Amino acid sequence: MKSIITISRQFGSGGREIGEKTAAELGYKFYDKEIIEKLAEKTGLAKEYIRKAGEYAPSKSIFSYAFIARNSDGTSITDYLYRVQRELVLEIAEEGPCVIVGRCADYILREHEGCLNVFIRGELDAKIERVTKLYSVSPDKAKKIMKDADKKRAINYKYCAEREWGAIKNYDMVLNSTAFGIEKCVDLICRAAK
């Protein structure tokens, strides 16, 4: 039985919902916003900043200097946040069975036995429809939000994990939520974990 499931996901693919339902189904703890809250406590940084930091690209942030600038001892804000995040994810993994969404958890826990790394993708039209509804925006706006968020996730992942976000070699299982639907993805992940 896999006791830790990491979920990486394209924006609009329903990955967070799939993670939450998988955790409920297996009786595992679920970590998404909870990590942001804990990071805010530990670092003193604002939750909003931490939330966005997982999806930050250098050029889009007033903290951009923090993303790029590195002192000789490596204590830029981005590096500091990642270090605390890494410690936190390792702590969570020690505490018991859980599902962790995002936060480079697949990379941070790469040496961890009993870890199932999942990536959720979706078809463009289905993701646009989902984001349009969830955020009450136009399809064009939804497309822009998605593209922007995924680009930032990829850059952030590349920066922290030094490997490619969404490349198949990082994951044990990749599912297309458009082909399967949310419930079937949950079912397949639970089955895979067993």
Added chain:
Amino acid sequence: MKSIITISRQFGSGGREIGEKTAAELGYKFYDKEIIEKLAEKTGLAKEYIRKAGEYAPSKSIFSYAFIARNSDGTSITDYLYRVQRELVLEIAEEGPCVIVGRCADYILREHEGCLNVFIRGELDAKIERVTKLYSVSPDKAKKIMKDADKKRAINYKYCAEREWGAIKNYDMVLNSTAFGIEKCVDLICRAAK
């Protein structure tokens, strides 16, 4: 119920075996060598040439001119073979439930309803071990065979499908056979197809 399952796979990942067992489990027809035999019948080309043509890179073949050279009517050997292969895969898809390994079937059947596209990957060490045993070669030789075959598959796929082999957006499900083992992969694909 998905009536057609296409299996793309890294060399040494056990994808062919997984495809064969999935077909047996679901009572579907299985197409791997059968396609090569049918293509040989239809085209008059040698089976060995057709077998390798699915994994051919231009520079490694005495037919390399055929891969690159294109007449104004597009009748190079590679193009001719791909055209017949395409017709054959479409015919097979009409005949009834089946599992098809390789041959760009995921691309050829991209508009087909009821198609489940699976990619099987594996960890390097496990693939080396598998290839070492299956082909009675040294680990170094196994590594070279694998690298070469996957490179050729990628180039061939790019040539015929004009998209990236092994990129997550082409598949509904990607499984790491090293993490799950052969039987579990079969189980997950059967479950996904239902």
